[in-house]
Amino acid sequence: MGIVEEFLTPTIGGGRTVAVLARPLSGTASMGWVICHSFGLEQVFLQPLETPFARGLAAAGCAVLRFHCQGYGDAELTAEHISMRSHIDDSLKAVELLTSVTQIDHIGLMGARFGGTVAALVADRLEAQAMILWDPIVSGRTYMRTMARLSVMTELLTHRRSSNSADPLTVLREKGALDVQGFPLRREVFEEISKVDLPSDLLRFKGDSLLVQVSRSATVRPGLQLLSHRLEELGGNARSEVVTDRAADKFGRPRFRSRAAGKKVDTQSTLAQSLISRTLSWERGLSEDRTGSGRQR
Amino acid sequence: MTSETPVFIPFREERLAAVITEPDSHPRALILLLQGLGSPRSHRNQLWTRIARALAAEGFASVRLDWPEVGDSTGSFPAELDSPPAEEAIAVTQTALDALGLDRVGIIGNCLGARTALVVASRLEACTSIACIVEGSPASLLRGEGKTAPHRAAKRMAGHVPRLAKKVRRILRTRRIQPRMRFVPEVSSALRAADLMFLFLGSETAARRLERSIAGLAGTADAHGRAEVRLIPTGAAFGMRLSVDLQPTVIDALIEWMDESFSLAPVGEDHAVGRLGVDRTVPVHAEDRGPVAAAQRPDVGKEP
Numbered sequence: 001m002g003i004v005e006e007f008l009t010p011t012i013g014g015g016r017t018v019a020v021l022a023r024p025l026s027g028t029a030s031m032g033w034v035i036c037h038s039f040g041l042e043q044v045f046l047q048p049l050e051t052p053f054a055r056g057l058a059a060a061g062c063a064v065l066r067f068h069c070q071g072y073g074d075a076e077l078t079a080e081h082i083s084m085r086s087h088i089d090d091s092l093k094a095v096e097l098l099t100s101v102t103q104i105d106h107i108g109l110m111g112a113r114f115g116g117t118v119a120a121l122v123a124d125r126l127e128a129q130a131m132i133l134w135d136p137i138v139s140g141r142t143y144m145r146t147m148a149r150l151s152v153m154t155e156l157l158t159h160r161r162s163s164n165s166a167d168p169l170t171v172l173r174e175k176g177a178l179d180v181q182g183f184p185l186r187r188e189v190f191e192e193i194s195k196v197d198l199p200s201d202l203l204r205f206k207g208d209s210l211l212v213q214v215s216r217s218a219t220v221r222p223g224l225q226l227l228s229h230r231l232e233e234l235g236g237n238a239r240s241e242v243v244t245d246r247a248a249d250k251f252g253r254p255r256f257r258s259r260a261a262g263k264k265v266d267t268q269s270t271l272a273q274s275l276i277s278r279t280l281s282w283e284r285g286l287s288e289d290r291t292g293s294g295r296q297r
Numbered sequence: 298m299t300s301e302t303p304v305f306i307p308f309r310e311e312r313l314a315a316v317i318t319e320p321d322s323h324p325r326a327l328i329l330l331l332q333g334l335g336s337p338r339s340h341r342n343q344l345w346t347r348i349a350r351a352l353a354a355e356g357f358a359s360v361r362l363d364w365p366e367v368g369d370s371t372g373s374f375p376a377e378l379d380s381p382p383a384e385e386a387i388a389v390t391q392t393a394l395d396a397l398g399l400d401r402v403g404i405i406g407n408c409l410g411a412r413t414a415l416v417v418a419s420r421l422e423a424c425t426s427i428a429c430i431v432e433g434s435p436a437s438l439l440r441g442e443g444k445t446a447p448h449r450a451a452k453r454m455a456g457h458v459p460r461l462a463k464k465v466r467r468i469l470r471t472r473r474i475q476p477r478m479r480f481v482p483e484v485s486s487a488l489r490a491a492d493l494m495f496l497f498l499g500s501e502t503a504a505r506r507l508e509r510s511i512a513g514l515a516g517t518a519d520a521h522g523r524a525e526v527r528l529i530p531t532g533a534a535f536g537m538r539l540s541v542d543l544q545p546t547v548i549d550a551l552i553e554w555m556d557e558s559f560s561l562a563p564v565g566e567d568h569a570v571g572r573l574g575v576d577r578t579v580p581v582h583a584e585d586r587g588p589v590a591a592a593q594r595p596d597v598g599k600e601p
Contacts, residue, residue: 005369007303007304047337047367048366048367071343072339072343079342154538158531158532158543179542181342181538182538182540183342184541263376264335264376264377264409
């Protein structure tokens, strides 16, 4: 692919963690990207899309840093340390790390689902040059309700019963945490993320942005439209795209399904290819703009 | 203090991403952690990361790796249980053994990782202990995933006549016509070389059935390893998304097995089936010790 990857072990968010820096094998990278991963188990399920995308960006001449926030993957601290704030603070530190290692001052943020939300908030705070959001969470409240529903399923499947006939929000108040597929979702984090309203939370971003909706239907959702309008309102250049795929509802969920005779099938390979190739194509345009070879917006 | 080192290990034309965890003293052995397909080297909810650190606290080094196409490794492999990526696992293990100056290996795995563990154990002389996490059903360790030709034919027929489906399913579940568990050949091969523990997450009935079946294999003349089934009673763990309260129990059970396996003292009666100091872990045959207990052998005098 003409890229080189190296492990870094920075201290971010009060503990050691592991990051991978991907760069073009030859020449100097023109732009740096930081990939902000998603929340809870979505971090695990979306990583197989983020890694080839990072390599694609590096092959296109960018330096790309992907890393584990505290509480995820190989990070020193465990899930009790995860919060909305920790995601944002750790991502800000990751940008600092990328800048110090590569000396690049053109920075973009990328993320999928909740990672997209974090990427947007960090890009806004830093007034970064660009951002790529794959199916971002626009309303934290809706996202947390989905998590609460998943916690009911966890309870039913694990204990073959519901611990409380009341709704999960009551359980959250009483116990202080929900078990979402083995991920401890604490009440403070639930409340913190529920307050997120991405369009109104963005205050100053003026860069280029690609908003990708992943869905079965080609109709752009109202939340994404609002986000796009807000970005234009702030003076940025937002482009919205819809990637339609039959497996769109599995985005952020496990990719592999068992088939007969011990075979496992990757249900999202077409979706992943489409998402990555369209995003890389947008980034190529951005790169041409940067180098002055011109692209009509 | 425990140290963790991420490394890229060359494998043919590709690179495998791995993390080696070391305790603060010379390690007792190396434990290889192998997850199922679709999970990264840290596993879901950092399960492997936490086990690696708990192992280090007990004096074990460990290595966890990303399968090709998952996490930070490159390359690809057929996503089939019958073609587990054993060569990749062996390459990573050998590198870690050389780097740490060790010659003893234990393996912990689930799903595809468990299948890989069995193959690695039969090929890697240094491997003397395996712990397979089995969630609800040992299908991934059975020939044809436990489905026999009559099962498949009955299901096909029921598929054509939907009203029959419910009845057929009920009949197929009855004890009377439950087929004998036919393990994949790798289970026997592994038992020739290593001790094997199935950490069963599910019902006691299913665990007992698994225990009866594995006892048959462990009792054969060429099986030198002891075989055990240890039970953690639970509902579904659905793809290793273990509930928050179950995770420490699973970690403790695996650490305890490895601690016993690599204990300097000979394993005696105290190490019989299900002797776990974990509240929620119950022995399958707590009272009569059962056939698996009878099949276990002392650690000393193991044939190569």
